[in-house]
Amino acid sequence: MLEGYYIIENPGVVPSERRFRMKDLKAWGYDLHLGTIEGERAYFVSRTGEREEGETYSLQGKTYHIEKTEKEIPENARLLARIVIERGQPYLEFWLEEEDTVYPLAKEDPRIILKRLWEKEKLNQLLKHVRAVGLTTDFYKDTVFIKSIPLPYEEYPPKVRRVLREVRDIHRDIMGFGRFVFQYFGEENKTHNYRLHWTLPTLHLFDVEIANEIDKVLGMLD
Structure with missing residues (x-):
């Protein structure tokens, strides 16, 4: 990336x-x-x-x-x-x-408790895309199945921009900390092709409501 x-x-x-x-x-x-x-x-x-x-x-x-x-x-x-x-x-x-x-x-072990929580709440996006858990937790998602180059922000469709606004709101209003790196390669056959890497403070993910919100955002482009 x-x-x-x-x-x-x-x-x-x-x-x-x-x-x-x-x-x-x-x-x-x-x-x-x-x-x-x-x-x-x-x-x-x-x-x-x-x-x-x-x-x-x-x-x-x-x-x-x-x-x-x-x-x-x-x-x-x-x-x-x-x-x-x-x-x-x-x-x-x-x-x-x-x-x-x-x-x-x-x-x-926080990984065991998070898995238990996410399974109970059926937060499949979190379960599937988590990569590392420490003081912060990393998520990585890759849905790119086309040969292309990343598009500039000016060419992002409204739905993608809405996701980015949601991320900004989460960082500002809930987390106070976060890093979201995003590449968008366009839409083909009604499928959005993108990669993202999201780092968030782990403690917040033990909050049921916040975990549900993060899971929702991770799935918004599916």
């Missing part, structure tokens, strides 16, 4: 952490419980439907007791998450903050 490309770039700051909702946690595949760990009050998670209220179980040498499975994030608490890189591998850490107390919930 060294020639004839159109670029939309917002060189903002990749967020170090982000707040999420219960619907996001559910889409990641977890239940949030209030109970005790080793007899002390705590919040903790288990895979969706795996545990029940009133259940006591042992995990990694500790005893857990579930008093209540939360339906919403408690009013005085916040669900937060961040991406960390350790020994070349990304991890999603998420925790619950309740006033001055922090309850670690899990540290997982």
